[in-house]
Amino acid sequence: MSSSLDDAIHDPAAQPFLPLLFAAWDDGDLTTKELADLRSILAATEAGDVLVAWLDANDPPDAPALAHLGQHVHEQFDEVGLRTPIELGTDYSPMAASPLAEADLAAGPFGPARALPKNASAITLSPLPDPGPSAFDNDELAALLDGPHRDTKQRMRSILSQPRFQYQYDLSSDEYRELVLGWARTLADEGIGLLGMPESVGGADNTGAFIAAFQTIAHHDLSLLTKFGVQFGLYGGAIMRLGTAPHHAAYLHDAGTLATPGCFAMTETGHGSNVADLETTATFDSSLDELVINTPNDLARKDYIGNAAAHGRSAVVFARLLVEEADYGVHAVVVPIRGASGRPMPGVRIEDDGHKAGLNGVDNGRIWFDKVRVPRANLLDRFAQLGADGSYTSEINSSSKRFFTTLGTLVGGRVSVGTAGVSAAETALAIAVRYGTRRRQFGGPGQEITLLDYPSHQRRLLPRLATTYAYHFAFAELVESYIESERDPAIDRREIEGRAAGLKAYGTWHAMDTIQAAREACGGQGYLSVNRFGSLRSDADVFTTYEGDNTVLSQLLAKSLLTGYRSSFEDISPTRMARYISQRIGAAITEAVPGVGAIGNVTSSTSHRELLVRRDHHSTETLALRIKARIDAGNDPAEAFVAVQPHTLHAARSHVELLVFDAMHRAVSSCQDERLSSLMADVLSLYALAAIERDAAWFLRHGSLTANGAKDVTRAVNQLTSDLRPHARHLVDAFGITDEMLAAPIAL
């Protein structure tokens, strides 16, 4: 064999066939027929004799011979400048067609501004490629995304990029809590906590700037975000919105400067979402002019309260106000929970909620009150006043309306948590897209293509990027509406409350889905804590639960839709809903029915909106009919609503996806740069078509898409995804997350 091997290797006529010969044997599994075919081809060549000697099925080349031939073939390739056998029409790389094989392991250099994180490898691989020239005005896009409070966002980025804000890993909960408290103090020292407070206490009276700061912190550590939100948004916000001038004077400055760490003590173990039924009591004792705060049973302990386990000194406690015989429903009272020593006040018992799946930089805890006394003046009395004689007055007579007005503070929380979810998705995409443009695989240098050039990789990331853009703009609009409604009490908040609930639910679900997809797109590298996905996912997960469980919020939105926002958001009883539905169905007959028949051309943005509108109308109308049919059949309205839950969720999603479309459409209609305008139109189309594709079964079932139309949708998603690839890096860079805040070594 070795002589025939030498012959072949040294025969010039045989050279072109050697790679084929090598691949044929090395592939293994040649059938007898295939061997015979190959023999007859090779026999006809000039070097036929030499070559055919190699093709005897009874005398295959042995391992050393094959290795020798393989080496020769490799050397030959290099000589003629060919890098892989693919170019010779053959291929022995067994996984060359598995392009995602290497969404796996790599590391990059670190940003210059910070020291190496503990445990991070200093290995320097290929530098992050330059994003290349942009086809549009990047500055205009960045300004469009930042919106009206760009200055605040830029300032926050500069603060959060300081070395002291460097992420740390593998901390105990105690260490992490102290780190986060220190970060929050730095923000307070910079005056960020006072941004939303009234000027009377040294604040800037600028809710918009406050939310912009929150949104930017959401590109940093989410424990810090939560701590910040609890202290300044919930604790400070409750005193500001539910209290009056004396409360502002007494508490707000200390809240805004973090001189007094505070808690928002609403949730009870037995009453998470159903806060109207809270059991903690605040009983008026007129003899001492005091309120007595009490936890009647273990299920009524306050639970999951941020700032409670370690740092909180004061709490806004939500409790039923009892005056003599009367129960006036849930009110808010300021209660000191720890003294200057840090020990709980007499009658206050505090327990640590313990380790959590995420957000371990926040000290959540449980609080019990054993007849704790505070002055009557501690009642936050903007919406209801209690006299020294026990007289109770309120401009809002209905206790449930009063309660939901009190609860209005939560709307700000939902708006904020939703924006934070979108920010977290942006961080995840920025890391994964940057890594995808850097990581190359398979073949020799200069030959490999980047991960993000593979269609399945684009499919994982780019429709989610488009959807993230759409939610970003929808939340920007919601924030503006919310700020307006804060400024002007005459604005009807019901539609805003419904929109906030729906956007929060679907925005945070989208965030979780995106973070997971981005993690998987970075393979094993995505699993290292320094690359951020672990904490992003674990922390953002609870966004789907707190400030309102997403499933519950979806159902509340559906109820609002069914009743045409006729009642205040959470304040719709099944009976009233049943009545509204009857009216609505009666009225619907005289209204225009949604268009029927399949949409022909799915490539125009008009048709995208038309499809989303049809689904929105149809799903709400049929939901109403379903409920009515059940009630007519004798079911209790509450039971009827429960029975149609899957339809409820579908109606809510349909509505949200339409309003997100409209919001982004409005937001980008003002673009000056035509190329940017055209790009944003593509992003919006990709968002819409991806949503339609996800629910293609519905559109097919309801005759809004034909089978070919549905295939066109998929084709259009693929095309747009591919079209956006060259812009992907610019699109994520426009989020404005600094290298220091991004921090993931694979993305720098």
Added chain:
Amino acid sequence: MSSSLDDAIHDPAAQPFLPLLFAAWDDGDLTTKELADLRSILAATEAGDVLVAWLDANDPPDAPALAHLGQHVHEQFDEVGLRTPIELGTDYSPMAASPLAEADLAAGPFGPARALPKNASAITLSPLPDPGPSAFDNDELAALLDGPHRDTKQRMRSILSQPRFQYQYDLSSDEYRELVLGWARTLADEGIGLLGMPESVGGADNTGAFIAAFQTIAHHDLSLLTKFGVQFGLYGGAIMRLGTAPHHAAYLHDAGTLATPGCFAMTETGHGSNVADLETTATFDSSLDELVINTPNDLARKDYIGNAAAHGRSAVVFARLLVEEADYGVHAVVVPIRGASGRPMPGVRIEDDGHKAGLNGVDNGRIWFDKVRVPRANLLDRFAQLGADGSYTSEINSSSKRFFTTLGTLVGGRVSVGTAGVSAAETALAIAVRYGTRRRQFGGPGQEITLLDYPSHQRRLLPRLATTYAYHFAFAELVESYIESERDPAIDRREIEGRAAGLKAYGTWHAMDTIQAAREACGGQGYLSVNRFGSLRSDADVFTTYEGDNTVLSQLLAKSLLTGYRSSFEDISPTRMARYISQRIGAAITEAVPGVGAIGNVTSSTSHRELLVRRDHHSTETLALRIKARIDAGNDPAEAFVAVQPHTLHAARSHVELLVFDAMHRAVSSCQDERLSSLMADVLSLYALAAIERDAAWFLRHGSLTANGAKDVTRAVNQLTSDLRPHARHLVDAFGITDEMLAAPIAL
């Protein structure tokens, strides 16, 4: 007002209308017309005068009056035994129709066998309800799930339920690693590490029992699982499968008893999935009869190696064997990496991979070799031998075939990781279902219904439970096939390799989806670490990446399908694939084409299989046609395969979902108890219909379902979900996870 209030409250005729009156005002938002309507109704009653006085829009009741009335109404309800106003045809509970409101906060008593975990609250709420009588033979189901190695599983459960195996939270990585090492030592002391080893070294030579043990550990801590798998499955397994008698004698006993902690050093930073191109070298130095192990560059460092950062003493290193001029491809060599002192051996550099998103009980690290010398005898030489004179022999001449034979060890890893994913999903479902049967909400005691009685809650959990059952049985069959193929070298492993890849990919994706859904179904409680979801999700996440990236594995399976398993699993070049595809398409013309036309009755299990078969055939056939069309148009075969990636993934999923169906069908066909048999048929139907519903758009587009058929599918999923509700607790209890292993306070 107060006199009219007193009148109304004391007028017997007015009593029945008081709740309505109260609700009307307390609801707020009454229109003038509605007020007028109500007035005319009430005016006609006996107590008309008293009541109508309350309905003056210009003089609404003030807050104290309404509060007084509300209290009276409440007391009246209690007197007549009515608990909520719903029963009076009215309702003022604003969220009564939001049943998921309270997937939130609760806690339960702890199992008796263990002390309270640190930080856990000792509050005792309602006890876990008794599962109630079962409609089927629970023992038979438990035995069916446990399969042939039930004894081993029972023994493992008993070991893992010992107090020393209690979970701990908030540990530093160092503490967690030591805890896990201690656990692994306990298992080794119990002889579990030797279960799969040959009798020659004191083992039980029982691969089945070893995998059964692994599967049971997967119901416990997943860091322990990984440590166990690295030590006994990968390190020990590589020496067992790739080495010969002298290696067994030298290393296996110490591997199986954990006397020598070992590493499986395959992955390199630059080569994750593409292991055929590993760059580490093992160069033969005949003068000293040694192999010289070397890391040529930083990208070739071994990375993510379990046991490397802290505990490993020895490693099976995968390196290219170089002998004089020849490169014989990747071989495995045993290399000591740490001495008795625990310090790295000379020439060995080790770096900690650092904190990870999960599995922080495992010490992953990076290893560089700087010309480290080991005796030639350290080459694991079962498939290729190296003489002292540098002569190389192998019964497998093709280097790529040899490589993939070597890689066969990974198949066991994939089988095991897939089963572990299913176990993790089982744990998550056991916790969420148990909690769902305990947690009640809204209304007074005795009135509330449990979470799991709400349709949307059932929808979240029960189709996933059915799918988990189906994967459980599919993996059980795969394990048996794998064990057979280990015993009998004559068995063609290609189909098993393809099946393992597909089941691993879709099984672990299913696990992640299920864990997340279960977490959300437990609301805020699900976010507490003691309730397990945090670690389950963070740990299981990487199952989608290691032992083969899921997307890559899906594509490899699709390639196998396209080529009819004609090549060894990972060893299919695009060129060969192109050839097979041409042959296949030629042959397909003469074969029966898949049925066309819509399926009429979707309720029979025959039709479920028919739908899954059609999709499987059609998606593979059209995938082949798509690739061929691109090649015919002049594209490179590798590029053609890349371009059709989304179709590839769909074909892989379609195939896996069919084979899972068939596997479960075979597994449950042997049920003795007819009621169990019928229940399992329902579970299988729910699995199939949920899969069909998820891909309804495809079936609609391809004419296999009509619009009404698709609606029938959804209706059937809803019906089956509801039918399974009474059995849910029994179905999760049958997984056999002990209370000590489950440990989540909300589930005990």
